[in-house]
Amino acid sequence: MWKLARLVAASNFRRARPFSTAIPLPCIVHKRGADILHDPWFNKDTGFPLTERDRLGLRGLLPPRVISFQQQYARFMESYRSLERNTMGQPEGVVSLAKWRILNRLHDRNETLYYRVLIDNIKDFAPVIYTPTVGLVCQNYSGLFRRPRGMYFSAKDKGEMMSMIYNWPAHQVDMIVITDGSRILGLGDLGVQGIGIPIGKLDMYVAAAGINPQRVLPIMLDVGTNNKKLLEDPLYLGLRQPRLEGAEYLAIVDEFMEAVHTRWPKAIVQFEDFQAKWAFETLERYRGRFCMFNDDVQGTAGVALAGLLGTVRAQGRPLSDFSNQKIVVVGAGSAGLGVLKMAVQAVSRMSGNNETSAKKQFFVLDKDGLITKARKNLDPAAAPFAKELADVEGLREGSSLIEVVKTLKPHVLLGLSGVGGIFNEEVLKAMRGSDSPRPAIFAMSNPTMNAECTAADAFKHAGDNIVFASGSPFENVDLGNGRVGHVNQANNMYLFPGYGLLFTDVSAMRMLEILEVYNF
Numbered sequence: 190m191w192k193l194a195r196l197v198a199a200s201n202f203r204r205a206r207p208f209s210t211a212i213p214l215p216c217i218v219h220k221r222g223a224d225i226l227h228d229p230w231f232n233k234d235t236g237f238p239l240t241e242r243d244r245l246g247l248r249g250l251l252p253p254r255v256i257s258f259q260q261q262y263a264r265f266m267e268s269y270r271s272l273e274r275n276t277m278g279q280p281e282g283v284v285s286l287a288k289w290r291i292l293n294r295l296h297d298r299n300e301t302l303y304y305r306v307l308i309d310n311i312k313d314f315a316p317v318i319y320t321p322t323v324g325l326v327c328q329n330y331s332g333l334f335r336r337p338r339g340m341y342f343s344a345k346d347k348g349e350m351m352s353m354i355y356n357w358p359a360h361q362v363d364m365i366v367i368t369d370g371s372r373i374l375g376l377g378d379l380g381v382q383g384i385g386i387p388i389g390k391l392d393m394y395v396a397a398a399g400i401n402p403q404r405v406l407p408i409m410l411d412v413g414t415n416n417k418k419l420l421e422d423p424l425y426l427g428l429r430q431p432r433l434e435g436a437e438y439l440a441i442v443d444e445f446m447e448a449v450h451t452r453w454p455k456a457i458v459q460f461e462d463f464q465a466k467w468a469f470e471t472l473e474r475y476r477g478r479f480c481m482f483n484d485d486v487q488g489t490a491g492v493a494l495a496g497l498l499g500t501v502r503a504q505g506r507p508l509s510d511f512s513n514q515k516i517v518v519v520g521a522g523s524a525g526l527g528v529l530k531m532a533v534q535a536v537s538r539m540s541g542n543n544e545t546s547a548k549k550q551f552f553v554l555d556k557d558g559l560i561t562k563a564r565k566n567l568d569p570a571a572a573p574f575a576k577e578l579a580d581v582e583g584l585r586e587g588s589s590l591i592e593v594v595k596t597l598k599p600h601v602l603l604g605l606s607g608v609g610g611i612f613n614e615e616v617l618k619a620m621r622g623s624d625s626p627r628p629a630i631f632a633m634s635n636p637t638m639n640a641e642c643t644a645a646d647a648f649k650h651a652g653d654n655i656v657f658a659s660g661s662p663f664e665n666v667d668l669g670n671g672r673v674g675h676v677n678q679a680n681n682m683y684l685f686p687g688y689g690l691l692f693t694d695v696s697a698m699r700m701l702e703i704l705e706v707y708n709f
């Protein structure tokens with residue numbers, strides 16, 4: 190997958206920002222002197238040739254020696270490798286943050302070099318700029334903050350957003366990722382510190398999809414936080430107030446959406462890591478009016494479905510066999526319900542059955558166990574997937590995960606619960622009794638510590654023949670005798686190259702029409 194993503198990125202990125210000149214061809218620089226050196230979009234550090242130094246008023250502002258782009262690249266990679274050597278044996282969190290810092294400093298200084306090293310080393314660097322390290326970065330963002338990136342719209346900016354949006358320096362923006370910080374990965378409400386997620390996601394768009402980095406915009410919509418620790422932290426950088434709710438909340442999001450689409454009517458707004466109630470409500474509220482989608486609901490569904498179909502193929506079965514798989518989804522939030530909706534649609538289309546009958550093979554649990562129609566206060570979003578008690582013989586409302594696995598013997602166990610380790614030894618061992626000769630275990634929650642199980646535990650307890658995928662990366666597992674337990678990554682970022690191609694080749698509206706056609 191990375192190979193394909195790199196090919197896409199390399200071809201598109203070179204078109205947008207040629208490797209050899211380090212500044213995008215169509216770009217006219219209106220700045221001079223130190224302003225250029227302090228602008229990561231234009232800065233080439235010591236790479237400015239003498240002619241440019243004269244033309245741009247840089248003579249004397251840099252050491253005399255001109256260092257080529259290739260030499261700068263090699264020097265950065267050497268510093269990175271030396272950091273790896275020098276931090277060997279130190280705690281994982283310390284090492285990850287040190288790696289993030291060195292990459293972030295480059296991002297802040299010289300974007301061309303940053304994206305070049307990122308594209309060329311995407312497999313090594315994705316876990317640093319994205320999950321799992323981005324989770325740690327968000328948890329510590331107020332302390333790590335040095336230079337602003339993206340835009341911040343807060344509840345205090347009500348009435349000002351239409352003018353604020355024109356403060357963004359780029360004339361054109363194609364892709365926006367916005368969060369309100371209310372459910373950052375499986376880490377909960379991180380308030381303004383959640384900005385790390387839009388930044389990391391957009392880095393993946395540039396590196397894996399070849400989107401022009403000058404045309405992306407990370408956004409934090411700060412409506413307060415209910416995280417007590419952050420509210421009490423004197424260095425917390427966000428609004429120190431409880432989250433807005435109800436109409437007050439929606440008024441802020443409405444104003445932002447109007448402002449952004451007034452300035453850039455074709456920009457696509459990706460909603461990311463909103464708590465489930467707002468994820469669903471904003472999706473319904475805006476999808477008919479604006480170019481937008483929800484990555485956790487829709488992007489995750491696309492990747493999970495690809496993984497589920499891939500599993501059928503890995504079992505040596507025809508794809509039509511997908512309609513016979515028993516699938517247990519653990520987690521009935523924005524991601525779990527998004528996956529269920531799309532998977533049910535896929536089954537009903539493949540089998541020619543209606544959705545009611547396609548739903549029969551899907552089972553969903555939340556923190557209160559198996560969801561059935563007998564549940565009191567059944568969440569309306571989960572209601573379409575709640576089972577009739579008559580259809581789950583041997584089970585009851587609220588049956589535990591282990592009861593469900595032992596009774597149903599599912600072909601697939603898919604976790605989007607945010608609860609680390611919930612696929613424990615007992616549950617994994619019970620998957621040995623699966624009706625499938627090659628059961629699938631997808632531990633999709635992020636970051637790593639929130640994964641439902643580790644890859645090593647999955648192969649150890651559920652057996653060598655499983656198909657395993659996780660939201661955050663794990664190393665392949667050594668099964669002995671030269672055999673390898675392959676770890677696949679099931680993360681919505683794998684859709685970004687696809688979106689990227691759509692953005693470059695079709696207009697945003699056309700893309701949304703395509704998504705609508707597929708009822709995505």
Ligand SMILES: NC(=O)C1=CN([C@@H]2O[C@H](COP(=O)(O)OP(=O)(O)OC[C@H]3O[C@@H](n4cnc5c(N)ncnc54)[C@H](O)[C@@H]3O)[C@@H](O)[C@H]2O)C=CC1
Pocket residue numbers: 372373374375376464465484485489492519520521522523524525554555556557558604605606607608611633634635636639659660661679680681682
């Ligand atoms: N791999 C990927 O591409 C993606 C992974 N995720 C991950 O999925 C997780 C959940 O995300 P959302 O659905 O947005 O969160 P959410 O907060 O909307 O939903 C979490 C769900 O898990 C349930 N849950 C909590 N404890 C449980 C337990 N002990 N047993 C069973 N269910 C339990 C909750 O009741 C709720 O239904 C997060 O860790 C997130 O990082 C989310 C989107 C994409």
Ligand SMILES: CC(=O)C(=O)O
Pocket residue numbers: 373374375462484485634635660680681682
């Ligand atoms: C991957 C992702 O979007 C999440 O964990 O929320």
Ligand SMILES: [Mg+2]
Pocket residue numbers: 374461462484485
């Ligand atoms: Mg997300």
